[in-house]
Amino acid sequence: MIVLGIDTSGYINAVGISDGVNVLADASFPARTDSLEQIVDNIDSVLKKANLALKDVAGIGVGLGPGSWTGIKVGVTVGKMLAFSANKPVAGIPTLDALAYGVRDKSPLVCAVIGAGIRDTIYAAFYRFANDLPVKEGDYFTGDAKDIAPLVKEPVTLVGSDANHYYELLTNEDKSLNTKIKALEATPSGAAVACLAAMRLKQGKADDTLSLMPLYLKESTAKVFVNKYSAKA
Amino acid sequence: MLILGIETSCDETSAALVADGKTILSSAIATQMDLLKKYGGVVPEVAARRHTELIGYVIQEALDTGCKTLADVEAVAVTSRQGLIGCLMVGVAAAKSISYARQIPLIGLHHIEGHIFANRLSNPDLPIPHIALTVSGGHNMLVHVQENCRYEIMGATLDDAAGEAFDKVAKFLGLDFPGGPVIDKLSKQGNRKAFSFPRPMIKSKTLDFSFSGLKTAVINMFKAQIAAGEALPLADIAASFQEAIVDVLVAKTLRAVEDKDLNVVSVTGGVSANTRLREVFTETCKKKGIQVFFPKMSLCTDNAAMIAAAGYARMMLGERSDLRLNVFPNAPLGG
Secondary structure (H helix, E strand, C coil), X not given: CCEEEEECCCCEEEEEEECCCXXXXXXXXXXXXXXXXXXXXXXXXXXXXXXXXXXXXXXXXXXXXXXXXXXXXXXXXXXXXHHHHHCCCEEEECHHHHHHHCCCCCCCEEEEEEECCCCCEEEEEEEEEECCEEEEEEEEEEEEHHHHHHHCCCCEEEEECCHHHHHHHHHHHCHHHHHCEEEEECCCCHHHHHHHHHHHHHCCCCECCCCCCCCCCCCCHHHHHHHHHHHHC | CEEEEEECCCCCEEXXXXXXXXXXXXXXXXXXXXXXXXXXCCCHHHHHHHHHHHHHXXXXXXHHHXXXXXXXXCEEEEEXXXXXXXXXHHHHHHHHHHHHHHCCCEEEEEXXXXXXXXXXXXXXXXXXXXXXXXXXXXXXXXXXXXXXXXXXXXXXXXXXXXXXXXXXXXXXXXXXXXXXXXXXXHHCCCCCCCCCCCCCCCCCCXXXXXXXXXXXXXXXXXXXXXXXXXXXXXXXXXXXXXXXXXXXXXXXXXXXXXXXXXXXXXXXXXXXXXXXXXXXXXXXXXHHCCEEECCCHHHCCCCCHHHHHHHHHHHHCCCCECCCCCCECCCCCCX
């Protein structure tokens, strides 16, 4: 089952192709603020390089975030509307799962991190592996990077696009962590999204196409404000 | 040619099927009225998330009610210019995905051009050239509409659009959102001459508008009445305020018609649904021998049928967008 995977949650457009075991293609394109402009072109170029057309793929995997609010809106809309238009099943993959999956052979415990936009706030989650698949431990973390220091009890691989920076912050917070944490810089991979999606789709666990939504770990500022205000009233 | 139109520039998620730029097969619109009432207006990020949630359903609805499938659709037209950036992005992301997956042409359009076409959809005999007054909560322009989708902007608001002034005054008077229809309804019970509000820029040489001072005048008068402990004739305030806006819109539009030596006016956009505006335009134009056209009520506010109609006209001129189509939140009409 050949699956196309995309992730636009960060400052790159990641596009990959996988059959659930092998990686057929994995590319990333710098996108900063123009993921919308490039994403369909990027998908087309990766498919063409693999001598495939959209009709040849059996399903679509899409990174749900967390990440850039604009990026995940664009990625999820493209993912579900491609699936809808080409009549293919779609599987939404949390981007932190895809990041963790990429380092499954590095250590039994992985902490995947993604910058949350404001200073050193992050989205993060801890993962252990079962049959090479990442299984999330506990809830998603949203907050200041240094606040995950007390959560680190055993050796862990910290993976993400600013992993080295967060490593510095954490070891400054608690010197003893420098022997426990290993940092690994990595961006979300389209092939990892495709691979995880292929495994899900093979089990018949597609998502409902039209209702697919990004993974928002933070409410918009307006909603936070209004909720606070109405709670007081 | 069957075109799927998509419009998400502000707070309405909409999709429509239009055949040959004239016949509306379906027009699905999901409003965000619940969110508007909760937040007292449009919050860009909240609106954009709602578009992401609804876009697929709205397109499905347009196909279902038009008794068509995507295989019948020959092109996709989408609003890519002028609007809230995050909102525009959702529509464009959907449109280019459909265009790529179905291998059908794509065209990105300016939102205001859509409104100009809303009136052409409603009135197939609307002559060109003409003067279009586009008036809503987000825009307020006088446009010289010429053949082949060419436009000359003759005037625009320098601050608030008329619809925005309606919303803000309504909010201040403690009325519901959106303010336009509420003030329109309330005004029917009020005296239009009870208060003499300013008619901003009605005598200025330009065709530009300014409604922010009028809004302040209404608010100041309202505050003064409260301070004096006088009764608040809300219907009179609403009617007098509405009359001031209508007077300015009509006077400036007629001036634009004279400037271009034309005799056709097209009033379009959300505020073109205002009954008093329609009444005054109709009376005044009749006296002067000018033809005036309004869109059907369903085509006054944002909708995707008007985008599909504009897309058809542009495609007939040989225009297409490529898959790198991006959004331009502040692009001028024609740009």
